[in-house]
Amino acid sequence: MAQGYVRVADLPQVIPVFPLPGAILLPRGQLPLNIFEPRYLNMIDDAMAGDRIIGMIQPRPGSSGLSPIGCAGRITSYAETSDGRYLITLTGCARFHLASELPARTPYRQVRADYLPFEADLAAPPVDDVGLDREPLLDALRAYLETRGLDIDWDTAETAPPEALINSLSMALPFEPAEKQALLEAGSLTDRSAVLTALMTIDAAESGDGDTPSMQ
Structure with a gap:
């Protein structure tokens, strides 16, 4: 550290x-x-x-x-x-x-x-995906980015240490303040991954329906 x-x-x-x-x-x-x-x-x-x-x-x-x-x-x-x-x-x-x-x-x-x-x-961060189902998180991320016409380095996303991936997305993606606070307050990394997946899924669905403006 x-x-x-x-x-x-x-x-x-x-x-x-x-x-x-x-x-x-x-x-x-x-x-x-x-x-x-x-x-x-x-x-x-x-x-x-x-x-x-x-x-x-x-x-x-x-x-x-x-x-x-x-x-x-x-x-x-x-x-x-x-x-x-x-x-x-x-x-x-x-x-x-x-x-x-x-x-x-x-x-x-x-x-x-x-x-x-x-x-x-x-404590030292986890180095593997123990307790974390990465696929739903990445699926939600793909849908979230596709609604905005954005892309990332998927090799990095698929191999990044779980804490680095989840925390960097939680900090960087432009959620509402209350949603950001929910990510911050999540009790564990697995909990934060679940909150993050849910937020991206909901946001992608709303953006796909045209209810939410795209990220600039």
Whole structure:
């Protein structure tokens, strides 16, 4: 693992968070971010000067609150552009339950994170498809992409480690925020695969009927 954390006690208990609807981070997944708002530039500066940990979390729909579960990630790539933006990559460490939000003392929000319910996120990922039926997932992915006239490297999809395949699709495909949250909160990789398969199947069926606009 890039972050090298082996116990939840190794992770910082108070972390800054980046509330972003429609974006999730999963363990060992990599999320590129383009940072330009001053408060989040400040957040990156502080994180880079410390443990480099940031929590990705979705806002609660229609409120200023935060979703109950997010994922902590470590800044594993960092670059600054000529116009003052930061281009970073977060690598997922472990999901967390939002124990509490701290009173604002910084321009960005900070929370107390409880990682204990997700301690298994720190374990080595599975290297084979034990407990996973890959074919329904790939069939749903084919139908999903065909409705959008898109294609991927199928050799890679068919041979990728199960966690890398499922988590990368869960993070990259443009589902609604509530659907993204369901993928994030799935208890196991097999559960996440089932949710992902169902979402792609439903979306492909709706797109095929012309009810849902195609992904641009």
